[in-house]
Amino acid sequence: MARQFRRRIHIGTGSVFFDVIPLLALPMIFYNFVVFAGIAGSTPAEIAAWMIAPALTVPMFSGAVLNLSMSDIILFLSMWLLFFEIIKSARTDALSVMNHSISTITLLVATVEFVAVPGFSTAVFCLLAVMQLVDVIAGFTVTIAAATRGIRNVVS
Secondary structure: OOOOOOOOOOOOOOOOHHHHHOOOOOHHHHHHHHHOOOOOOOHHHHHHHHHHHHEEEEEEOOOOOOEEEEEHHHHHHHHHHHHHHHHOOOOOHHHHHHHHHHHHHHHHHHHHHHHHOOOOOOOOHHHHHHHHHHHHHHHHHHHHHHHHHHHHHOOO
């Protein structure tokens, strides 16, 4: 009779803090800091202008110049964080439930800020909120699918 070996893969950072805190909260915290500290200005128009102004210039081999704005940089890094959040969502432990709960709260806060707070009604913050929504939906979907597969493996 052949024995079945089940591998357990631990997907985590090794730090409880980074396993519980949603990574997409980091760009939102940065955006909040920029708006509330007045780094980008005090009016919504100044904040939008700061976001689209070139922040980084990269010369290309072709001779062209790639101008990256702060909004490009924030969204580029946020996409990578979303990728790692979806990988983290494959866990089915108690930390994963905490992560999903905090992600949902972060989405609610982002939605309220987007609708009600001046300076947050920008395309950048809207896309950050949409990424947070994708994280919440994917997190619950992947966790439920992984848990269902785990239950099926235990029963059979």
